[in-house]
Amino acid sequence: MGRKRNGSRKYIYIFIACVIAASFVGCASLTKINARMDSDEYLVEAQKLFDRGDYDGALKWNRKVLSLLGNAPPGDEALFNIGLLYAHNGYSKRNYGKSLDHFKKLMRVFPRSPLVGKAKIWIGVLQEYEKQNAEMEDANKSIKKMQQENERLNKEIEELKKTITKSKQVDIEIEGKKKELSK
Numbered sequence: 001m002g003r004k005r006n007g008s009r010k011y012i013y014i015f016i017a018c019v020i021a022a023s024f025v026g027c028a029s030l031t032k033i034n035a036r037m038d039s040d041e042y043l044v045e046a047q048k049l050f051d052r053g054d055y056d057g058a059l060k061w062n063r064k065v066l067s068l069l070g071n072a073p074p075g076d077e078a079l080f081n082i083g084l085l086y087a088h089n090g091y092s093k094r095n096y097g098k099s100l101d102h103f104k105k106l107m108r109v110f111p112r113s114p115l116v117g118k119a120k121i122w123i124g125v126l127q128e129y130e131k132q133n134a135e136m137e138d139a140n141k142s143i144k145k146m147q148q149e150n151e152r153l154n155k156e157i158e159e160l161k162k163t164i165t166k167s168k169q170v171d172i173e174i175e176g177k178k179k180e181l182s183k
Contacts, residue, residue: 039065039074046081055091076110079103080119087126100126 046061058081065078079102085091086099103119103126110116 039068055085059085071109076113076115079106080115096126
């Protein structure tokens with residue numbers, strides 16, 4: 001009836017499948033490379049804004065890096081920068097808790113990052129600050145309680161002085177009546 005098939009079509013289909021798979025892998029690699037290049041530009045822009053004092057703008061650009069790359073470098077740099085922003089004295093929305101969270105996340109997600117050492121230092125400084133701040137708040141509460149106790153005792157002293165004064169007046173009146181009766 002017809003010729004016997006030699007299976008060459010099968011090789012053509014395999015070749016086409018390989019070409020399609022390679023193009024997907026290539027596209028994924030190009031996407032990663034583009035994201036990496038964009039994130040580097042975003043980090044430069046974030047640093048410029050930070051240097052100018054536009055902390056909200058710098059925060060926005062660092063967050064863009066995180067959204068592009070997630071847990072891939074230079075996400076570590078973006079996390080570190082965000083931690084610095086939240087700890088910065090000039091930032092009106094300063095939040096040491098958020099700063100600590102970002103530094104800890106950097107250590108957890110990027111344990112081999114060269115920024116881990118600096119993050120550890122910042123974590124230590126911020127934890128010590130929070131500890132001293134808590135101790136200061138406790139001391140202020142104690143002082144306030146002592147002031148209230150002092151006010152209460154001063155009122156009690158005033159009441160006792162009034163009682164003593166009245167008592168002296170009564171004693172004087174009694175002495176006066178005794179003298180009248182003895183005459």
